Structures are given as C-alpha cells and as structure tokens.
Amino acid sequence: MVNYKIRKFPKTRLATIDICALGLKKHHITSLIEVDVTESREKIKKYKREINKISFTAWLIKAISLTINDHPLVAAYLKGKGKIVVFNDINISLLIEKDVDSQKVPIPLIIKKANESSIETITEQINAARNEKLNGNEIVIQRKATSFEHLYYILPGFIRRLIWKYILKLPQFAYNKMGNVAITSVGITGNGSGWFIPISIHPICFGISSIHKKPVVIENKIVIREMLNMSVLIDHDVVDGAPMARFINDLKRNIEKGVSL
Secondary structure, eight states: OOOOOOOOOOTHHHHHHHHHHHHTTSOEEEEEEEEEOHHHHHHHHHHHHHTOOOOHHHHHHHHHHHHHHHSGGGGOEEETTTEEEOOSSOOEEEEEEEEETTEEEEEEEEETTTTTSOHHHHHHHHHHHHHOOBOTTOOOSSSOOOHHHHHHTTSOHHHHHHHHHHHHTOHHHHHHHHOSEEEEESOSBOSOOOOOOOOOSSSEEEEEEEEEEEEEEETTEEEEEEEEEEEEEEETTTOOHHHHHHHHHHHHHHHHHTTTO
16 A cells, blocks of 8 residues: 655645746746855955844845846836836845745745845845744735735636736736846755756846855966855846846846945
C-alpha cells in the first residue's frame, strides 16, 4: 500500500498560477547581472552602527527605485497600441514569505513611493509585514481582504485570468493595486551562485538571488569580493535595447557605490 499525505492547497497560490499564465505571454527581455556589493555591505554596517538599523533588502529597494526614477520608461505601462503611461512615483510589489495556515506562501507587500521613502521607513514596512499574522481567509497584508478578493478564489480559472487581463488594460488601476515594479528574492545570502528568472506581469521585475564570495580581478590583482546575482525583466514592448542597457549600467553602478548610504 502506498503511503501519502494530502495537504490543503493554499488559496493564495491561485493568484500565483494566474500571474504565471499571463506573465509567460509578456515580451520581457531578461538581463542576468552580477553586482559587487562588497563596499555597499560595509557601508550598511557602518550606517547601522552610526545612524540607524536598516536591512540590505530595504536599501536595495531604495537603490532600485532611485535608478528607475532616472529611467522612468522602464517601469511604464503600455496602454492599447498607441499610449505609454509613465508614473511619477515608484510603487514596488515585494513578495514576503508568510506562514498561512501552517504553510509558507508568498504574499505581496506594496511599498508606495519607494523613490521618496527613506531606507528606515522601507525597513519598518518590511519588518511589519513579516511579523503580521495572516490566516487562509486573508490574501493581502497591511489591510483586510475585500469581499471581491474573497470572491476571486471561488471563481473558475479562466474568469480569474480575464480579470487580470482587464486590470492590465487599465494602467492607473493596475498601478494602484500592484505597483509598477516587482521584486522577488530567493534568499540574500548563501553558498551557491546562480540566477533565477521569475515570471511577472509588471513592466519591470527583479529576481534577487544570493550573495556569494568569489575571486575577481581588480587593478590586475585577484581579490575576494561579495557578489550579488540579479535578474532583471523589462517589457520590450515599451523599452528598446539601448535604454535597457543604460538602465542596467546605472543600476549596477548605483548598487556598487552604495547610493543613499
């Protein structure tokens, strides 16, 4: 006789399935980059000692939002066939892993106006979201689920995905509900090196992998540095290759020099 267990499928996973189904149809261009964060991490340690406690993730969100602020087109939504909607502020959807009914599930936290928020404020938002208790009847953090959001989970899959398609055709509504930037992380520190490529319906999405030590050549000398692997997905329907490359170059430089620290 075969032994097995049956577990309850978290309702929150249905939204993940729907987003993946639609995200696979997006024309994202993926860039895999490796960023030297040695000096930035040292600056963060100094910042914690002399100014205030902040997290690496919160600072990275700040660095990303400031770079996007200089290249707003990378976070713009395409509306119809002839309009691009560019928002003045950067609203970031960060996936937070939560225990929901004894199972770990990713729940989105919307960090509004990340480009204007301090690193301390972003740190506090992330910590509060991680510490907040949720149950299976809730699908959002920092507020209670609406009646519509409860209804969402009892609808057939094709109707749920039609709802997402409708939302994406209304950039202002999509921006208010899910922001214009997505960030997901599989862990900041680890022994291995590699990239993971997320699936997203956002105009721009970041997949944050692990930080690992490796030998690199600096001024003809081999030194050990801390390197962060990151994947960046950008909507090619909105942005061409050259602007993408300029954004990636500025992002890498801002992270490596420890912008805002």
